[in-house]
Amino acid sequence: MFIINCPYCGERDQSEFTAGGEAHIERPKQPTELSDDEWAEFLFMRKNIKGVQFERWNHAHGCRKWFNVVRDTTNDKIHAVYKMGEKPSID
Amino acid sequence: MNNKYSIFSLIKNAFTQHENWQQAWGNPEPKKEYDAVIVGGGGHGLATAYYLAKKHNMKNIAVVEKGWIGGGNTGRNTTIIRSNYLWDASAGLYDHALKIWENLSQELNYNVMFSQRGVMNLAHNLQDVRDLKRRTHANRLNGIDAVWLNTEEVKKFCPIINTSPDIRYPVLGGTLQRRAGTARHDAVAWGYARGADEMGVDIIQNCEVKGIKRSGDIIEGIETSKGFIKTKKVGVVAAGHSSVIANMAGLKLPLESKPLQALVSEPVKPIIDTVVMSNAVHAYVSQSDKGELVIGAGTDAYVSYTQRGSHDVVEGTLKAILELYPIFSRMKMLRQWGGIVDICPDASPIISKTSIKGLYFNCGWGTGGFKATPGSGDLFAHTIANDEPHKLNAAFNINRFVSGDLVDEHGAAAVAH
Numbered sequence: 480m481f482i483i484n485c486p487y488c489g490e491r492d493q494s495e496f497t498a499g500g501e502a503h504i505e506r507p508k509q510p511t512e513l514s515d516d517e518w519a520e521f522l523f524m525r526k527n528i529k530g531v532q533f534e535r536w537n538h539a540h541g542c543r544k545w546f547n548v549v550r551d552t553t554n555d556k557i558h559a560v561y562k563m564g565e566k567p568s569i570d
Numbered sequence: 571m572n573n574k575y576s577i578f579s580l581i582k583n584a585f586t587q588h589e590n591w592q593q594a595w596g597n598p599e600p601k602k603e604y605d606a607v608i609v610g611g612g613g614h615g616l617a618t619a620y621y622l623a624k625k626h627n628m629k630n631i632a633v634v635e636k637g638w639i640g641g642g643n644t645g646r647n648t649t650i651i652r653s654n655y656l657w658d659a660s661a662g663l664y665d666h667a668l669k670i671w672e673n674l675s676q677e678l679n680y681n682v683m684f685s686q687r688g689v690m691n692l693a694h695n696l697q698d699v700r701d702l703k704r705r706t707h708a709n710r711l712n713g714i715d716a717v718w719l720n721t722e723e724v725k726k727f728c729p730i731i732n733t734s735p736d737i738r739y740p741v742l743g744g745t746l747q748r749r750a751g752t753a754r755h756d757a758v759a760w761g762y763a764r765g766a767d768e769m770g771v772d773i774i775q776n777c778e779v780k781g782i783k784r785s786g787d788i789i790e791g792i793e794t795s796k797g798f799i800k801t802k803k804v805g806v807v808a809a810g811h812s813s814v815i816a817n818m819a820g821l822k823l824p825l826e827s828k829p830l831q832a833l834v835s836e837p838v839k840p841i842i843d844t845v846v847m848s849n850a851v852h853a854y855v856s857q858s859d860k861g862e863l864v865i866g867a868g869t870d871a872y873v874s875y876t877q878r879g880s881h882d883v884v885e886g887t888l889k890a891i892l893e894l895y896p897i898f899s900r901m902k903m904l905r906q907w908g909g910i911v912d913i914c915p916d917a918s919p920i921i922s923k924t925s926i927k928g929l930y931f932n933c934g935w936g937t938g939g940f941k942a943t944p945g946s947g948d949l950f951a952h953t954i955a956n957d958e959p960h961k962l963n964a965a966f967n968i969n970r971f972v973s974g975d976l977v978d979e980h981g982a983a984a985v986a987h
Contacts, residue, residue: 515972515973515974519972522971527912552874552876555874
């Protein structure tokens with residue numbers, strides 16, 4: 480349980496948000512060309528990092544917008560929050 | 571050589587104030603080389619080592635554990651044991667484990683306090699009723715005992731449940747597996763450790779794996795906090811930390827690690843003599859032999875290795891518990907904790923070889939691994955010793971995420987099917 484600084488609404492309790500998992504997994508541009516191994520990689524395989532992880536969050540009980548968070552999974556400290564399509568500035 | 575525990579050894583040691591009991595397992599330094607090394611000294615890892623030594627005659631093996639044995643999820647779960655899973659593959663896997671549980675104390679000469687007090691799963695809406703009835707039929711076709719109870723029968727079996735029709739989660743019935751129950755979690759780790767140690771297995775505690783050494787696609791050994799250990803076979807049973815070890819070997823797994831919470835109340839006189847699980851509301855309750863209510867909650871919905879979990883998750887569980895069991899409203903909770911569970915997309919485990927020769931993974935047990943401990947160890951030992959899966963864990967290979975042949979069992983903690 481922690482506070483997330485939504486880039487649209489400001490600081491809110493984590494329970495207002497839903498986690499969308501690892502960020503920057505791009506949907507295949509040519510889905511019909513993909514092998515089974517590549518589909519498995521896209522759909523299922525995750526880094527599941529113990530440490531600083533890039534992830535997507537949605538402010539489900541607020542503005543309902545998606546954005547990215549850089550969070551340390553060992554202590555839930557958030558290092559950066561940035562909008563979709565932007566690059567993070569990590570402190 | 572350990573002494574056999576019996577009523578006679580108990581009496582004999584009583585005369586010397588119980589000061590002469592032998593150490594149940596040793597504290598060796600790692601050798602330079604082993605035939606196999608198991609990473610992770612929880613119940614599953616120790617059981618794997620036990621069956622490798624006992625059934626496959628692999629005695630020159632070690633278990634390395636970064637903390638103390640049984641200190642991870644083995645010591646953090648709610649100790650529920652059952653095998654009433656929907657799909658054939660899961661039913662085979664979990665009932666294999668349940669059959670071993672039934673004779674485990676005798677086999678290990680160690681009382682794991684296995685108590686077949688029954689596990690009841692409640693249905694709170696029409697879909698629950700349909701799903702649980704279907705599961706009952708599927709279980710019986712697989713030779714697993716299961717009965718459907720209507721609301722009155724639920725009330726009769728566990729009188730403290732509020733079966734009033736006007737509550738938020740009305741009880742429309744439930745299933746009961748009478749062979750299911752609980753066991754003493756620490757004793758399972760200790761019993762397997764003692765049994766493995768007796769056959770010559772080195773149990774090396776406070777020894778953290780720092781790296782996996784491979785030449786091409788073949789395992790050469792592991793780097794640990796106590797130095798390099800050469801071995802051709804590495805079996806990883808690291809639960810929530812499986813991805814950390816996989817990353818060391820350059821592998822990715824289809825896992826997400828999340829905190830799962832449990833809590834216990836102050837001890838009270840016997841009030842609930844079974845295990846009641848409520849699928850839809852993530853509320854599980856039983857009573858320990860000490861008298862504490864043992865309550866299981868849900869997982870946090872995000873990846874975290876913090877071993878604590880969110881307050882709102884516990885709050886939701888306790889709200890449901892209090893409505894279903896109004897008699898608990900004045901109970902005080904003593905302790906709350908979290909364990910890091912590794913969850914597969916299909917909520918089924920992985921007991922499998924990998925693309926690296928000599929590297930095996932037993933992971934993905936998610937929220938429901940304790941019940942499988944003996945079966946998991948047995949099948950993983952078979953997989954490591956023969957470099958081939960047993961027919962009972964063939965379906966739980968890692969390639970199912972490529973082939974699409976998933977074992978879609980979102981019933982790991984009897985969470986909604």
